[in-house]
Amino acid sequence: MDTSARIYQDLDRILVTREQIAQAVKTLGQKITEDYQGRDLMMVCILKGASIFFTDLIREVDLPVSVGFMAVSSYGSGTSSTGVVRIMKDLDQNIEGKDVLIVEDIVDSGKTLNFLLQVLAQRHPASLSIATLLDKPARRVVDLTAKYFCFNIPDAFVVGYGLDYDEKYRNLPDIGVLKPAVYGGK
């Protein structure tokens, strides 16, 4: 997609380019491959935001991984956390004894992943870790650290490469900051 395309008109700026994403995903895939040699790795995609990151990442992992999908709702259609997390779709397989790697789009306050870690830990995986595409450490309200992250970003609401605003902009190949006017700001 050309950056002069219509969808880019709603962006204030591009924060992470598709080239930077591809390089970071490749590097992360190699790291996961090294770290999980000889283990029974299951990678869990948190829908919908992590979907594009997930499908790119698993193809950079040179191990026979199994995959699972979960959907949680945390934000509704706004741009800040309500603190209410609900499981909309659960895993359909057992994770007991497996090395589980949760693949998430972004860690913001940390509330969503904190909740998910608690839920999944009760199912007795051999290990439970997080790989996130983006991390906004300045916004953290719970003590949570992702084992792997691709980019630390400032406190701005971003869209693209799977991340949405009101279910839109997931199809942007880059990650960008929306113009505040798009969500009713100044």
Ligand code: 5GP
């Ligand atoms: P947390 O529970 O860590 O505050 O929020 C995690 C979830 O909030 C993410 O999975 C994502 O869906 C959403 N979120 C947090 N920050 C952003 C952002 O900058 N852009 C978008 N599109 N979603 C975000």
